[in-house]
Amino acid sequence: MSEIKETSPNTLMAFGVIGGLLGIYLTYILPLAGNAAGGPVKGLLTTIAPAAGALGGICAIVWGAEAVRRVAKYGLGTGVPSIGQIAMGMGIIAAMFGLSIVGQLTLAGPIVALLTASVIGLIIGWFAQNVIKMKIPVMIRCMTEIAAAGSLVIIGFSAAAAGSFEFGSLITLVFDNGIILGVFWIGAMAMLHPFNACLGPDEKQKRLLYLAFSTGAITMAVTGIAGIMTLGNAGIFTLLVGVVIWLIFYKKFWDEVYKDAASVLGTGLIPKTEA
Amino acid sequence: MVLDLTMSMAILAFMGALATIAGCLEDLESDVGSQSNPNSQVQLAPQMNFLHRIYNKAISGEPISNGLSAVIGGIVTTVMLNAKFFPLTAIVLGAFVAAIIYGIFATTSYAGRVASQSRFKQPLYMDIMRYTTPSIIAHNFIVCLCLVALAYIQSQILVPAHPFSIPFLALIWGISVGAIGSSVGDVHYGAEREFQNREFGCGLNTALSGRIVRRAESGLRNSIDNVWFCAKYGGPVTGIALGLTVFLSSWPTTVFGYTWIAIGVGVAIVLVMVILNRLLEINVKNAYGPYKEEKNEKEAAA
Numbered sequence: 001m002s003e004i005k006e007t008s009p010n011t012l013m014a015f016g017v018i019g020g021l022l023g024i025y026l027t028y029i030l031p032l033a034g035n036a037a038g039g040p041v042k043g044l045l046t047t048i049a050p051a052a053g054a055l056g057g058i059c060a061i062v063w064g065a066e067a068v069r070r071v072a073k074y075g076l077g078t079g080v081p082s083i084g085q086i087a088m089g090m091g092i093i094a095a096m097f098g099l100s101i102v103g104q105l106t107l108a109g110p111i112v113a114l115l116t117a118s119v120i121g122l123i124i125g126w127f128a129q130n131v132i133k134m135k136i137p138v139m140i141r142c143m144t145e146i147a148a149a150g151s152l153v154i155i156g157f158s159a160a161a162a163g164s165f166e167f168g169s170l171i172t173l174v175f176d177n178g179i180i181l182g183v184f185w186i187g188a189m190a191m192l193h194p195f196n197a198c199l200g201p202d203e204k205q206k207r208l209l210y211l212a213f214s215t216g217a218i219t220m221a222v223t224g225i226a227g228i229m230t231l232g233n234a235g236i237f238t239l240l241v242g243v244v245i246w247l248i249f250y251k252k253f254w255d256e257v258y259k260d261a262a263s264v265l266g267t268g269l270i271p272k273t274e275a
Numbered sequence: 276m277v278l279d280l281t282m283s284m285a286i287l288a289f290m291g292a293l294a295t296i297a298g299c300l301e302d303l304e305s306d307v308g309s310q311s312n313p314n315s316q317v318q319l320a321p322q323m324n325f326l327h328r329i330y331n332k333a334i335s336g337e338p339i340s341n342g343l344s345a346v347i348g349g350i351v352t353t354v355m356l357n358a359k360f361f362p363l364t365a366i367v368l369g370a371f372v373a374a375i376i377y378g379i380f381a382t383t384s385y386a387g388r389v390a391s392q393s394r395f396k397q398p399l400y401m402d403i404m405r406y407t408t409p410s411i412i413a414h415n416f417i418v419c420l421c422l423v424a425l426a427y428i429q430s431q432i433l434v435p436a437h438p439f440s441i442p443f444l445a446l447i448w449g450i451s452v453g454a455i456g457s458s459v460g461d462v463h464y465g466a467e468r469e470f471q472n473r474e475f476g477c478g479l480n481t482a483l484s485g486r487i488v489r490r491a492e493s494g495l496r497n498s499i500d501n502v503w504f505c506a507k508y509g510g511p512v513t514g515i516a517l518g519l520t521v522f523l524s525s526w527p528t529t530v531f532g533y534t535w536i537a538i539g540v541g542v543a544i545v546l547v548m549v550i551l552n553r554l555l556e557i558n559v560k561n562a563y564g565p566y567k568e569e570k571n572e573k574e575a576a577a
Contacts, residue, residue, distance in 0.1 A: 080335070189343050198391050225372070229354040257399065264399045
């Protein structure tokens with residue numbers, strides 16, 4: 001497998017962290033810029049700002065899916081869904097802690113959440129490695145990455161549904177009406193499904209990453225539907241962008257499937273084998 | 276709206292019926308795609324040179340995948356209700372969106388899993404993809420419809436109303452139906468259907484792993500044949516399990532209110548269930564006796 005060129009974990013980590021934080025902060029900066037500009041630009045920028053948070057969330061999902069892939073490659077067949085769930089579990093605790101502890105310093109929230117998630121992930125990874133003795137060399141690093149990606153996914157998609165990552169508005173617009181459960185559950189599925197769906201001896205990173213983009217886009221589309229209730233037009237914009245991204249990457253995923261599968265048949269009998 | 280006892284019982288019976296349908300269809304839906312426990316054998320088969328024409332739907336375990344579709348249904352329904360749609364329209368639209376997304380996840384897992392088995396020469400059959408995926412979507416639509424309706428009844432109609440939001444309740448129902456479908460229904464697909472050519476109750480020897488039945492009464496077996504088999508017993512029994520769970524757990528408080536008598540009746544129901552289960556277990560042990568080890572198995576153990 002080594003002859004296939006793969007994107008390095010460090011590149012993907014940079015993509016997840018920078019893309020995730022950039023998207024999240026754009027939900028804050030764009031409306032400010034709109035207010036400064038005024039006029040029709042203001043309306044436009046406020047409408048597209050929440051979608052930026054969801055795009056950041058997709059970056060984090062791609063990073064998280066790759067981290068799930070590296071840790072689950074050590075034979076965690078049925079453990080893949082558990083990894084996705086624990087990622088969002090760690091992520092949501094860190095995200096809520098980070099966003100609420102900063103008080104008036106709203107801008108520091110996502111960074112504090114990211115750091116908190118990394119620490120929680122590090123501790124859980126250390127326990128898995130040294131107390132439960134799972135003997136997976138990449139466990140500690142991957143758990144840290146997964147938790148950090150989980151916190152960015154939660155903040156990114158919550159910001160897309162609420163229009164900002166200020167804790168007070170998240171409570172009323174995302175927690176009270178139950179949208180956070182969608183973010184949590186669909187986000188977890190988006191992160192764990194790429195590896196779970198591509199599991200097998202001939203699994204390829206490229207196909208998995210395309211699938212991660214596509215599941216992330218599904219999460220974005222559902223967040224957009226939820227956003228129609230909380231934000232109106234901005235939700236519709238998020239939904240449309242999500243659907244377009246999904247179409248692109250679903251198609252790319254299928255192109256890879258056609259390339260990788262042993263054979264793609266319209267119909268037919270089972271090929272003869274020794275059994 | 277204050278509900279009298281008759282109306283409360285009617286709603287309770289309706290909830291039980293919804294749960295029964297949801298449980299039954301959930302199990303059948305997991306059989307259409309070979310999800311959950313039996314999936315491991317479908318996944319393993321090509322490795323044992325047993326290429327097959329069975330759908331490989333690996334959207335995680337049943338609780339998580341049904342939680343996914345239920346929570347999407349709940350969110351879309353909440354959005355629709357907020358936009359002043361009629362409740363039934365809102366629930367149907369919510370379930371529809373959820374089932375379509377569920378179907379998308381199903382296609383990616385079948386295509387992805389088969390593409391990752393290319394060294395075993397397992398082909399990706401597009402006709403299987405085309406006629407099995409709509410069946411999965413249809414089954415999941417009904418499951419999601421029932422679950423979101425349950426969540427709606429709990430949070431909007433019951434008195435006192437449940438404090439949780441619709442997506443939250445739907446998610447919990449999704450996890451429950453998946454867990455019950457996985458624990459009750461799986462055996463009728465896994466042990467009975469995939470290993471139909473072995474002696475009933477022989478247990479799954481490690482040597483048999485992946486050696487699933489691939490030929491049907493006529494032609495090659497596919498996932499629709501499997502759901503036909505499971506619809507005779509596995510699906511309905513799962514439905515009864517979930518329906519009884521919903522009905523028996525809510526019946527005492529509906530009739531006796533939130534009193535100590537209701538708690539006493541609840542404990543009594545649990546005791547009766549424990550006794551019945553024990554009697555069943557004794558009966559089965561007497562009828563089939565202990566598992567007889569085969570000769571080569573004993574040698575392997577030694």
